[in-house]
Amino acid sequence: xxxxxxxxxxxxxxxxxxxxxxxxxxxxxxxxxxxxxxxxxxxxxxxxxxxxxxxxxxxxxxxxxxxxxxxxxxxxxxxxxxxxxxxxxxxxxxxxxxxxxxxxxxxxxxxxxxx
Amino acid sequence: xxxxxxxxxxxxxxxxxxxxxxxxxxxxxxxxxxxxxxxxxxxxxxxxxxxxxxxxxxxxxxxxxxxxxxxxxxxxxxxxxxxxxxxxxxxxxxxxxxxxxxxxxxxxxxxxxxxxxxxxxxxxxxxxxxxxxxxxxxxxxxxxxxxxxxxxxxxxxxxxxxxxxxxxxxxxxxxxxxxxxxxxxxxxxxxxxxxxxxxxxxxxxxxxxxxxxxxxxxxxxxxxxxxxxxxxxxxxxxxxxxxxxxxxxxxxxxxxxxxxxxxxxxxxxxxxxxxxx
Numbered sequence: 001x002x003x004x005x006x007x008x009x010x011x012x013x014x015x016x017x018x019x020x021x022x023x024x025x026x027x028x029x030x031x032x033x034x035x036x037x038x039x040x041x042x043x044x045x046x047x048x049x050x051x052x053x054x055x056x057x058x059x060x061x062x063x064x065x066x067x068x069x070x071x072x073x074x075x076x077x078x079x080x081x082x083x084x085x086x087x088x089x090x091x092x093x094x095x096x097x098x099x100x101x102x103x104x105x106x107x108x109x110x111x112x113x114x115x
Numbered sequence: 116x117x118x119x120x121x122x123x124x125x126x127x128x129x130x131x132x133x134x135x136x137x138x139x140x141x142x143x144x145x146x147x148x149x150x151x152x153x154x155x156x157x158x159x160x161x162x163x164x165x166x167x168x169x170x171x172x173x174x175x176x177x178x179x180x181x182x183x184x185x186x187x188x189x190x191x192x193x194x195x196x197x198x199x200x201x202x203x204x205x206x207x208x209x210x211x212x213x214x215x216x217x218x219x220x221x222x223x224x225x226x227x228x229x230x231x232x233x234x235x236x237x238x239x240x241x242x243x244x245x246x247x248x249x250x251x252x253x254x255x256x257x258x259x260x261x262x263x264x265x266x267x268x269x270x271x272x273x274x275x276x277x278x279x280x281x282x283x284x285x286x287x288x289x290x291x292x293x294x295x296x297x298x299x300x301x302x303x304x305x306x307x308x309x310x311x312x313x314x315x316x317x318x319x320x321x322x323x324x325x326x327x328x329x330x331x332x333x334x335x336x337x338x339x340x341x342x343x344x345x346x347x348x349x350x351x352x353x354x355x356x357x358x359x360x361x362x363x364x365x366x367x368x369x370x371x372x373x374x375x376x377x378x379x380x381x382x383x384x385x386x387x388x389x390x391x392x
Binding site: 037038039040041042043046067068069070071 | 289293347348350351352353354355357358359367368370371372373374375376378379381382383385
């Protein structure tokens with residue numbers, strides 16, 4: 001599986017999710033937590049799910065029916081995803097002095113991780 | 116202040132117009148002729164002291180809310196101690212010392228106000244009182260008295276909901292429709308139940324119609340996505356959209372989804388193993 005590009009927005013999403021990794025969140029909730037607009041969040045979530053860092057599932061029917069609204073799609077970090085995301089976030093921290101803060105190339109990422 | 120009346124007046128609505136202590140006492144007296152006006156006057160005096168300087172979101176002095184709730188409870192034929200508790204139902208939020216109400220007004224009224232604060236309103240009350248209350252409101256059970264105050268509180272808040280911020284307005288309306296209105300009907304307070312239902316529906320209805328437009332836009336947007344993914348994203352977006360309470364927030368949400376759709380489409384069409392560049 002590949003790794004997502006650690007853009008500033010991706011980092012914000014991951015930090016929001018990792019704050020309470022056991023808790024499932026829906027897209028709009030993450031917009032608020034990460035402070036990002038809806039159009040930015042969904043592609044990031046799709047990508048993170050694609051690489052296996054996140055898992056998503058529909059809300060339990062009992063819950064949304066009781067509240068009388070359509071069912072939400074909930075996202076949660078996978079165990080591997082939480083580990084990989086924490087490492088990736090740590091790497092971006094280490095390379096903070098790069099001219100483009102917030103993302104590292106694959107070269108820097110592997111180099112930084114090995115040293 | 117100009118008052119807009121958008122809803123048909125109900126049997127209890129008239130008490131909302133200009134609730135005064137005299138009006139409340141008169142209503143109590145009409146159902147309980149030998150009741151002690153002094154008790155109500157003392158309760159009103161206490162409420163005035165502790166809510167002094169506080170205002171409602173509408174700008175009205177806070178005491179108008181206490182009077183309005185008491186007036187509704189009085190119209191339900193509740194006995195004087197219950198009406199006193201209605202006057203004092205929010206006093207615990209003020210600087211009022213905990214034992215003060217028990218000392219000044221009486222233990223029963225103090226216990227009632229405390230119970231009103233902790234009572235959980237459920238759409239299907241379990242005590243099975245049913246329509247008993249309507250005929251027996253002049254001598255209600257403890258639970259019915261507590262519930263009547265809670266319902267009157269919610270009824271006045273719903274009547275003045277225009278002053279609430281939009282996000283809370285929708286939440287309160289939903290809860291009113293789902294819990295408070297059924298609870299009122301379940302204990303035989305149909306007039307309160309119906310008015311709660313009308314007020315809550317009026318808040319929820321406009322949201323539903325403008326929400327339908329944005330939902331349709333989102334459905335069209337999914338055409339940008341790979342065909343086997345469209346249903347999922349459309350459902351996910353409409354559920355998140357339904358969470359938003361203002362038309363403006365929904366428009367912004369939809370616009371951003373539109374802007375992000377090409378990117379999402381690209382992401383979904385790319386194999387998982389490929390490194391993003």
